[in-house]
Amino acid sequence: MKKILIILTMICALFVMSACGNKEVLSDSKMVTKLKEEGFNVNDITDAMEDSSIKVVRTANNRKYQFEYYIFKSEETAKNAYENNSDLFKQNEEFKGTEKHGDNYDEYVQQTDDYYNKVVRVDATLVYVSVNVDYKSDVNKVLNKLGF
Secondary structure (H helix, E strand, C coil): CHHHHHHHHHHHHHHHHHCCCCCCCCCHHHHHHHHHHCCCEEEECHHHCCCCCEEEEEEEECCCCEEEEEEECCHHHHHHHHHHHHHHHHCCCCCCCEEEECCCEEEEEEECCCEEEEEEEECCEEEEEEEEHHHHHHHHHHHHHHCC
């Protein structure tokens, strides 16, 4: 009986540790490939940015909606960008959002009457979405395929 209890405890501990909230995002090149497969035009707009803490900025547009993703040089800078962008959405006090945090990610989601807004940070990568609410399901499917 004691052995069974020990084994069950170990299995529960493994389950809890595996559900700690880690996410894994695709590399930049794999994201570009995946987005193109999904019908998006992907543009590198890094040169337009004047922030030296950013490695890469890309827009993804499928003629219905567009979103942006940023790859920062450090996770700390990505965390700051997440805070700044989620704070912009939080300023609209009429529409409360939901926030989640894990070991290596942060997520803020807000839906207004017209827009679906989402900011997700995984490690040093950040995705910014503000699309017509009609595309909420569509954009979430794409983001899930990218690891967000």
